[in-house]
Amino acid sequence: MTENHSTEDRDRPAPEHRVPEGVDDATVEALGKLSEALEMVEDARGSLYNFHRKTGVADLALGEAVEMLRSAGHGAVAARLEEELVGRNVVEGRWTFQIIEDYDDGYYTEFRRQEAAARHELAEGKRHLHEARMKEERRTHGKRHHEARP
Numbered sequence: 371m372t373e374n375h376s377t378e379d380r381d382r383p384a385p386e387h388r389v390p391e392g393v394d395d396a397t398v399e400a401l402g403k404l405s406e407a408l409e410m411v412e413d414a415r416g417s418l419y420n421f422h423r424k425t426g427v428a429d430l431a432l433g434e435a436v437e438m439l440r441s442a443g444h445g446a447v448a449a450r451l452e453e454e455l456v457g458r459n460v461v462e463g464r465w466t467f468q469i470i471e472d473y474d475d476g477y478y479t480e481f482r483r484q485e486a487a488a489r490h491e492l493a494e495g496k497r498h499l500h501e502a503r504m505k506e507e508r509r510t511h512g513k514r515h516h517e518a519r520p
Contacts (some may be wrong), residue, residue, distance in 0.1 A: 372507040374487075379519075380496075380518060380519055380520070381511060381512060381517060381518055382518050382519075383502050383505075383506060383518045383519065384518070384519045386496055386497070387496070387498065387499065387502035387519075388496075388502075389493070389496075389499050389503065390493055390494045390496065393492065393493050393499075397492050397493065398499050398500050398503060399494070399500060401488065401492060401493055401499060401500065401501070402500025402501070404485055404488055405485070405497070405498065405500065405501075407481075407485075408481060408482065408485045411477075411478060411481050411482075415470075415473065415474070415478055417475055418466075418469065418470050418508060419470065421466060421469075422466035422470055425460055425466045425467065427509075429456065429457065430474075432451065432455055432456055433452075433456050435451070436448045436451050436452045436456060439451070478497060505518070506518065
């Protein structure tokens with residue numbers, strides 16, 4: 371649900387994007403860099419899911435190729451591919467879903483926990499303070515489509 375704000379309200383950042391009293395610029399910058407690092411971890415996680423999906427599609431296509439080779443009379447090649455590659459672990463003892471689970475349950479979860487803890491400890495838990503400050507510096511105040519918030 372969209373809130374209605376006066377023009378004056380819309381020209382100021384929302385309270386959740388205002389730097390808390392006593393938080394210095396160096397802290398805002400450091401939390402911004404931490405947020406940037408988390409964004410890259412999120413991107414890496416997406417790449418793992420992409421890797422997972424592409425590997426799965428490849429394995430299914432490989433299975434089809436094996437059947438086609440077998441039907442074309444190349445039973446020995448089909449058998450070798452099936453035995454060596456179909457369903458093979460992509461890293462020692464793991465399929466891609468297991469890599470994702472390890473990443474999610476370990477590094478990813480801990481990174482998110484630590485980033486949130488730092489924000490709570492240093493800036494009342496507020497997110498994107500660095501970006502909100504950049505927006506304030508870069509936008510044209512008072513101009514339509516340059517409002518601080520909806």
